[in-house]
Amino acid sequence: MVLPVSATRMELLNLKKRLALARRGHKLLKEKQDELMRVIQELLKKVRTLRREVEREFTQAIQRFLFARASMEDFAVEDALLFPACSFTIDFRKKMVMNVRIPVFEKHFEGELVTYSFYWTSPELDLALERLEKMVERLVELAEYEKALQLLADEMEKTRRRVNALEYILIPNLEDTVKYIQMKLSEMERGNITRLMRIKDVIRKEG
Amino acid sequence: MIYPERLIEDERYAYAMGVIRSLEQRLLDRSRWERLIEAETPDDALRTLADSDYSAYLPELSSPHEYERMLVRERERVHGLLERLMVDPEYLVYLRTPFDYHNLRIMLKAKIKEMNLSHLLTPFGNIPPAEMERIFQDERYDKLPSHLQVAVERGVVAYYEKYRMDMLDHAVDRCMFEYLTSLEFPFMRNYWRCVADLVNIRTVLRLDVRDEREKMRWVYMPGGFLPEKEFMAACDAGMDSFLHFISRFPYREVVEDGYSYLKRENSFLRFERLMEEFLLRYLSITRYHYMGPEVLVSYWGKKEQEIKNLRIVLSGKINRVPQEVIRERIAV
Amino acid sequence: MGDGILLAMAGAALAAFFGGVGSAIGVGLAGRVATGVLAEDPNKFGKLFLLVALPGTQGFYGFLGAILLIAKAGLLANPKALTLAEGFQYFIASIPVGLAGIVSAIHQGKVCAAGVEMGAKQPEATMKAVIYGALVETYAILGLLTTIFLWLKLP
Numbered sequence: 001m002v003l004p005v006s007a008t009r010m011e012l013l014n015l016k017k018r019l020a021l022a023r024r025g026h027k028l029l030k031e032k033q034d035e036l037m038r039v040i041q042e043l044l045k046k047v048r049t050l051r052r053e054v055e056r057e058f059t060q061a062i063q064r065f066l067f068a069r070a071s072m073e074d075f076a077v078e079d080a081l082l083f084p085a086c087s088f089t090i091d092f093r094k095k096m097v098m099n100v101r102i103p104v105f106e107k108h109f110e111g112e113l114v115t116y117s118f119y120w121t122s123p124e125l126d127l128a129l130e131r132l133e134k135m136v137e138r139l140v141e142l143a144e145y146e147k148a149l150q151l152l153a154d155e156m157e158k159t160r161r162r163v164n165a166l167e168y169i170l171i172p173n174l175e176d177t178v179k180y181i182q183m184k185l186s187e188m189e190r191g192n193i194t195r196l197m198r199i200k201d202v203i204r205k206e207g
Numbered sequence: 208m209i210y211p212e213r214l215i216e217d218e219r220y221a222y223a224m225g226v227i228r229s230l231e232q233r234l235l236d237r238s239r240w241e242r243l244i245e246a247e248t249p250d251d252a253l254r255t256l257a258d259s260d261y262s263a264y265l266p267e268l269s270s271p272h273e274y275e276r277m278l279v280r281e282r283e284r285v286h287g288l289l290e291r292l293m294v295d296p297e298y299l300v301y302l303r304t305p306f307d308y309h310n311l312r313i314m315l316k317a318k319i320k321e322m323n324l325s326h327l328l329t330p331f332g333n334i335p336p337a338e339m340e341r342i343f344q345d346e347r348y349d350k351l352p353s354h355l356q357v358a359v360e361r362g363v364v365a366y367y368e369k370y371r372m373d374m375l376d377h378a379v380d381r382c383m384f385e386y387l388t389s390l391e392f393p394f395m396r397n398y399w400r401c402v403a404d405l406v407n408i409r410t411v412l413r414l415d416v417r418d419e420r421e422k423m424r425w426v427y428m429p430g431g432f433l434p435e436k437e438f439m440a441a442c443d444a445g446m447d448s449f450l451h452f453i454s455r456f457p458y459r460e461v462v463e464d465g466y467s468y469l470k471r472e473n474s475f476l477r478f479e480r481l482m483e484e485f486l487l488r489y490l491s492i493t494r495y496h497y498m499g500p501e502v503l504v505s506y507w508g509k510k511e512q513e514i515k516n517l518r519i520v521l522s523g524k525i526n527r528v529p530q531e532v533i534r535e536r537i538a539v
Numbered sequence: 540m541g542d543g544i545l546l547a548m549a550g551a552a553l554a555a556f557f558g559g560v561g562s563a564i565g566v567g568l569a570g571r572v573a574t575g576v577l578a579e580d581p582n583k584f585g586k587l588f589l590l591v592a593l594p595g596t597q598g599f600y601g602f603l604g605a606i607l608l609i610a611k612a613g614l615l616a617n618p619k620a621l622t623l624a625e626g627f628q629y630f631i632a633s634i635p636v637g638l639a640g641i642v643s644a645i646h647q648g649k650v651c652a653a654g655v656e657m658g659a660k661q662p663e664a665t666m667k668a669v670i671y672g673a674l675v676e677t678y679a680i681l682g683l684l685t686t687i688f689l690w691l692k693l694p
Contacts, residue, residue, distance in 0.1 A: 063526050070522035083372040113327045118405050118426050123413045123475040161430035221568050225575020228659035
């Protein structure tokens with residue numbers, strides 16, 4: 001498509017500058033897209049394995065917990081977990097990856113996990129809780145990666161749209177327009193030359 | 208094996224003997240456990256309980272997830288039965304005392320945190336939950352038996368020393384073991400002394416898993432057969448010397464096998480099973496006893512274990528725990 | 540009628556009394572255990588019956604001894620005139636069945652009670668328990684025999 005510009009030499013110069021810029025931008029964006037692709041793919045692989053692991057471990061940990069509580073009195077289990085001395089906090093800060101803000105979680109466990117009567121509870125409960133504690137860490141890690149993945153994918157989408165816009169719309173349009181103006185200009189020049197030649201002829205006949 | 212000093216021979220228990228010996232026949236045996244463990248689904252597992260003590264409750268269960276109700280009913284039945292058969296009521300009081308200590312712990316926590324924890328009280332103690340709540344509401348601790356009064360005092364002091372609930376738990380548990388290991392009933396006294404030893408050993412292993420063995424001095428339960436000083440010294444000196452120390456006592460098999468399984472599989476399943484089997488073996492002395500209250504106590508202990516086993520199997524079936532894991536945990 | 544008849548009557552009474560008391564205690568004990576078993580499993584009645592009844596025999600032996608003495612002393616029709624020494628013979632003759640009866644009945648009761656406990660667990664072995672109970676029975680029978688031999692030579 002030819003852009004609605006007046007076909008002047010001035011405009012041509014402008015357009016050529018814009019075309020060069022667009023080409024350079026396209027190249028850069030293309031590079032960014034490739035890099036994003038690489039990062040995302042890497043992350044995706046990590047998330048996929050982590051997710052599978054977390055899911056498996058989580059079911060195991062829950063199963064273990066439920067099995068551990070079966071060897072205790074119902075009231076004893078609830079009593080044991082009533083006043084935990086262990087607290088879990090998450091801090092988060094931001095990290096820049098490819099101009100994208102990605103959250104980084106920092107996990108803190110404070111206090112002791114096993115704070116209950118040793119007579120009324122089964123030692124399997126200790127192990128199950130310990131496992132669940134590790135699971136929470138893994139879950140937070142997974143959440144971190146998945147959020148990063150999501151943000152990067154958004155960025156990727158944006159970049160891809162930009163690259164496409166440049167590649168299929170802006171650059172061809174500019175090229176078409178430049179070509180059009182060049183043609184227009186050369187035609188004008190040819191017209192001018194013909195006109196001059198004609199004038200020369202007229203002058204020669206009369207002279 | 209540590210034998211009780213002397214079993215009581217008491218012919219007032221003649222009728223009770225007849226009843227209990229018949230009922231002992233109905234305790235779930237090894238082949239029945241095997242069938243339960245091998246059942247495909249929780250429903251199948253419940254079905255294998257037909258024509259057992261539990262068959263009466265089966266129609267009331269709309270799904271296997273309600274198994275806890277069945278177990279509570281059975282426990283109520285056993286308590287009621289022993290109430291009728293026990294000629295000396297004080298032995299019944301002894302049987303129920305651990306639950307009193309549990310309720311006491313709950314009430315103390317409720318009092319300290321100003322919360323309502325009445326749903327955690329158990330009805331199996333000597334003091335009914337409502338009565339317990341009234342006592343704590345009016346702060347009429349003098350209505351409690353003197354050994355429970357001591358526990359109230361020590362529990363509260365232990366909590367306020369560090370503002371930690373688990374210190375209260377340990378203090379009350381300690382009072383419980385002090386009381387139970389000095390009962391005027393050799394058979395039960397020695398049972399609890401074995402329990403104290405095994406719980407202490409188990410606690411050492413639990414702490415060892417998390418490298419916190421130095422905490423043992425806070426959580427040592429008194430009253431066992433093992434000499435406390437040597438026990439603590441062996442515990443402080445490291446796992447090797449602790450195992451060596453235990454190997455001089457009848458708990459050797461429980462600890463050696465249980466500990467190597469723990470190291471290998473990172474699981475207490477076998478230790479717990481061996482520990483429970485040790486106690487069952489102790490209770491089974493009464494098989495060769497002619498007549499006396501011990502036979503009733505033994506039946507009670509075996510029934511408690513059976514209920515625990517059932518809970519484990521059914522919960523294992525519902526949560527799809529592999530058969531061999533369940534089998535590893537069932538003490539028969 | 541001499542003073543001896545008093546001692547003869549006392550002997551007869553003691554034989555019946557000791558045998559009866561022993562059996563009552565023995566059957567009572569075994570019976571209590573058996574009712575306990577039957578409360579849970581009424582089908583065992585037939586198997587346990589013999590064990591419960593076994594300690595009851597001493598009562599009969601005592602009664603038999605007493606009847607023999609009573610008949611010999613003529614207490615059923617016209618009492619004999621017995622001297623003190625003769626009466627004492629009657630009294631001594633009653634001792635074996637009486638004392639052997641009471642002691643063996645009580646212990647047989649215990650054996651049978653234990654047998655019932657075993658029968659509750661292993662119904663098929665009940666007969667073996669009956670045999671152990673019967674072993675105790677021997678001594679009650681020996682007591683009865685001694686009484687009978689003594690009775691033969693009574694005046």
